[in-house]
Amino acid sequence: MVTAAILVSVSILVWVSVRQLLLVNTDSALLSVARSEELNFSDTGHITARAARGIPSALELSVSKGYRMFGAVIGTDGRILAESNGKSAKDRSTLTTALLQTGAAPRFAFATYSNLPVRIVTYRVHKGTTSRVGAVMAAISLRPYLRSINALLGILLATTVLGTVFSAFLSRFVAHVLTVPLLQIANEARHKDAVTPGYRITADFADSDLRDVANALNTMLGRRDAAYEEVNRLLSIQSQFTADASHELRSPLSNLRGMFEVALRRERTVGDYQQVIQDGLIEVKRLSSVTNDLLTLARSDAHQLHLKIDTHNLADIAQESCNAFSSRAEQKGVTIDRKLFDIFAPCDNLRIREVIDNLLDNAMRLAPSGTHLTVGTEQQSGFGSVYVEDRGPGLAGEELELVFRRFYRSDRSRSRDSGGSGLGLAICRAIAEAHGGSLVASNSAPTGARFTLNLPTVDLGRVAPE
Amino acid sequence: MKVLVVEDEKPAANYLKSGLSEEGFAVDVARTVGDADDFIEIAVYDVVLLDVMLPGGSGIELCRNWRKRGISVPILFLTARDDLHDRVAGLDAGSDDYLIKPFSFEELTARIRALLRRQRSSGASDIAIGSHVLDMNRRRLLLNAEAVSLTAREYQLLEYLALNCGRLVTRTALWEHVWETGSEPDSNVVDVYIRYVRNKLGDDGGRIETVRGRGYVLNCAANVHEHQ
Numbered sequence: 001m002v003t004a005a006i007l008v009s010v011s012i013l014v015w016v017s018v019r020q021l022l023l024v025n026t027d028s029a030l031l032s033v034a035r036s037e038e039l040n041f042s043d044t045g046h047i048t049a050r051a052a053r054g055i056p057s058a059l060e061l062s063v064s065k066g067y068r069m070f071g072a073v074i075g076t077d078g079r080i081l082a083e084s085n086g087k088s089a090k091d092r093s094t095l096t097t098a099l100l101q102t103g104a105a106p107r108f109a110f111a112t113y114s115n116l117p118v119r120i121v122t123y124r125v126h127k128g129t130t131s132r133v134g135a136v137m138a139a140i141s142l143r144p145y146l147r148s149i150n151a152l153l154g155i156l157l158a159t160t161v162l163g164t165v166f167s168a169f170l171s172r173f174v175a176h177v178l179t180v181p182l183l184q185i186a187n188e189a190r191h192k193d194a195v196t197p198g199y200r201i202t203a204d205f206a207d208s209d210l211r212d213v214a215n216a217l218n219t220m221l222g223r224r225d226a227a228y229e230e231v232n233r234l235l236s237i238q239s240q241f242t243a244d245a246s247h248e249l250r251s252p253l254s255n256l257r258g259m260f261e262v263a264l265r266r267e268r269t270v271g272d273y274q275q276v277i278q279d280g281l282i283e284v285k286r287l288s289s290v291t292n293d294l295l296t297l298a299r300s301d302a303h304q305l306h307l308k309i310d311t312h313n314l315a316d317i318a319q320e321s322c323n324a325f326s327s328r329a330e331q332k333g334v335t336i337d338r339k340l341f342d343i344f345a346p347c348d349n350l351r352i353r354e355v356i357d358n359l360l361d362n363a364m365r366l367a368p369s370g371t372h373l374t375v376g377t378e379q380q381s382g383f384g385s386v387y388v389e390d391r392g393p394g395l396a397g398e399e400l401e402l403v404f405r406r407f408y409r410s411d412r413s414r415s416r417d418s419g420g421s422g423l424g425l426a427i428c429r430a431i432a433e434a435h436g437g438s439l440v441a442s443n444s445a446p447t448g449a450r451f452t453l454n455l456p457t458v459d460l461g462r463v464a465p466e
Numbered sequence: 467m468k469v470l471v472v473e474d475e476k477p478a479a480n481y482l483k484s485g486l487s488e489e490g491f492a493v494d495v496a497r498t499v500g501d502a503d504d505f506i507e508i509a510v511y512d513v514v515l516l517d518v519m520l521p522g523g524s525g526i527e528l529c530r531n532w533r534k535r536g537i538s539v540p541i542l543f544l545t546a547r548d549d550l551h552d553r554v555a556g557l558d559a560g561s562d563d564y565l566i567k568p569f570s571f572e573e574l575t576a577r578i579r580a581l582l583r584r585q586r587s588s589g590a591s592d593i594a595i596g597s598h599v600l601d602m603n604r605r606r607l608l609l610n611a612e613a614v615s616l617t618a619r620e621y622q623l624l625e626y627l628a629l630n631c632g633r634l635v636t637r638t639a640l641w642e643h644v645w646e647t648g649s650e651p652d653s654n655v656v657d658v659y660i661r662y663v664r665n666k667l668g669d670d671g672g673r674i675e676t677v678r679g680r681g682y683v684l685n686c687a688a689n690v691h692e693h694q
Binding site: 282 | 475477478480481482484485488519546547548549567568569570571572
């Protein structure tokens with residue numbers, strides 16, 4: 001399109017200037033014809049006889065080949081003094097009027113003379129003593145000029161059309177050469193397999209820019225695959241969590257329903273009914289504890305685990321926890337060693353107590369009778385730690401992280417009698433993280449597991465009591 | 467009829483055992499995969515109720531394992547997992563049916579009866595014993611459309627004999643199918659219960675014949691009619 005527009009405007013420009021040039025040439029030829037006729041008239045008093053040669057109806061003054069001329073001289077009184085012959089009365093009067101109105105400078109105009117397109121020139125003359133002379137008019141045929149102009153127009157039109165068509169084809173061809181590889185990339189990107197993870201654009205391009213495009217798309221596909229995998233991993237964790245949660249909620253419900261239905265199938269003693277209510281109560285407690293745990297986790301996931309932060313001595317909290325477990329430890333024949341040093345940290349003491357209780361409860365369950373448990377505090381730069389260490393079997397490598405997974409139960413503690421809902425450690429970690437701290441598991445030498453709760457501390461100088 | 471309940475949760479195991487015992491089943495309870503394996507080796511069961519999530523392995527694995535070993539006892543899964551994948555996995559592992567927790571106890575007993583019925587070649591639910599009729603759907607003995615009072619154990623004994631009409635049933639077989647595993651074997655107990663059942667059958671009591679030194683044969687009436 002742009003090429004076509006350029007061609008058209010260039011053609012118009014060429015046509016206009018060539019026409020102007022031709023006209024100027026025609027005019028100067030015409031003027032010299034007029035001047036020679038004027039001289040001829042001054043000398044002889046006649047318009048040259050050449051005018052009538054061979055062509056009866058027109059005035060052919062063959063100055064050069066192809067030019068036809070008409071000439072007339074008119075007096076100041078309007079009378080025609082001399083003229084070429086062979087014209088009609090109507091033509092004469094037109095010419096006469098034009099001659100009478102003319103000025104000293106030559107005036108050029110287009111006109112028709114005997115159905116012939118002509119260029120005429122008129123100018124006033126005062127030839128010394130020849131007071132009779134008023135004006136000179138000369139005309140030449142415009143046919144040669146028009147022929148040239150029309151020929152030029154034809155050539156220009158042809159060039160423009162051909163040029164436009166050619167440039168259109170050329171541009172399409174160039175575009176085609178450029179876009180075919182791009183289309184290939186686009187087709188691969190549109191391919192139905194493009195949604196499957198691992199799909200890559202395989203086309204090989206010689207052009208380095210196109211290779212870049214393909215590589216960029218492949219990089220993008222790679223990132224998409226990674227994101228997709230991550231989403232899938234999260235979804236599968238989520239669906240596992242939902243399945244586990246529904247299992248944990250359904251089991252106590254199922255037990256309640258079963259024991260009540262069986263109890264109602266026949267008349268029973270008061271003692272039997274009391275037993276059923278007692279058993280039912282245990283299930284209700286379990287149901288409410290699972291519900292609370294799930295709620296806590298849901299809140300922590302939504303970052304809505306509200307903490308009542310105050311400065312507390314971690315040693316005090318751990319101390320209380322140890323005291324609460326002392327009788328159970330005695331029953332099991334386990335000794336709790338306390339290595340507690342004052343460490344002050346901003347925290348929600350009830351939540352931290354919950355964490356330590358949970359860790360102690362786990363340790364108590366795994367510690368073989370007759371062994372020691374250690375509960376201690378440690379200060380590290382910026383962090384205060386509370387750890388609970390048992391002399392149980394410890395944790396296998398991958399379990400160090402797995403134990404924090406929701407509903408995870410290691411095989412040896414799988415039985416529901418030996419464990420809670422399987423959410424305890426997940427909740428503990430969530431509480432630790434809500435404090436800006438962490439909860440990690442490690443193995444301790446020679447045997448046993450160690451759980452360490454790390455909490456950020458504040459400057460002791462500012463918060464320590466007197 | 468003897469049922470093995472494989473269930474790690476004490477409350478569930480307890481109510482299943484007491485409920486099914488009251489229904490007239492002999493019930494053994496296994497708490498782990500290992501226990502279940504032991505029970506299935508030493509005792510003969512008519513149906514197994516299997517929990518899916520068990521300590522020491524999955525019930526589905528256990529079921530597949532048993533089927534591989536040619537143990538063909540009817541298995542009914544009890545599961546708290548209700549997604550299609552788990553149900554399909556359970557059935558594909560070779561189980562016969564499943565129930566999703568929480569379920570109605572009525573439905574459980576109905577499904578156990580259905581599984582037992584499928585096991586019987588005749589598919590009959592009523593068996594005539596002379597002028598008495600044993601209604602196995604409602605687990606009772608009728609005389610002229612009136613129920614004869616039987617204890618759970620007496621019923622089980624009679625039902626096992628009736629299911630083997632005309633065939634010799636050894637004391638050991640009765641012991642295995644009617645009493646819980648682990649109770650002290652005492653052939654006297656079987657004889658005592660046979661006597662009870664004969665008494666309950668009144669005029670038809672003589673249909674239980676003693677085969678000296680070997681066991682018993684129940685001669686049912688010929689008109690075994692089918693239901694449904």
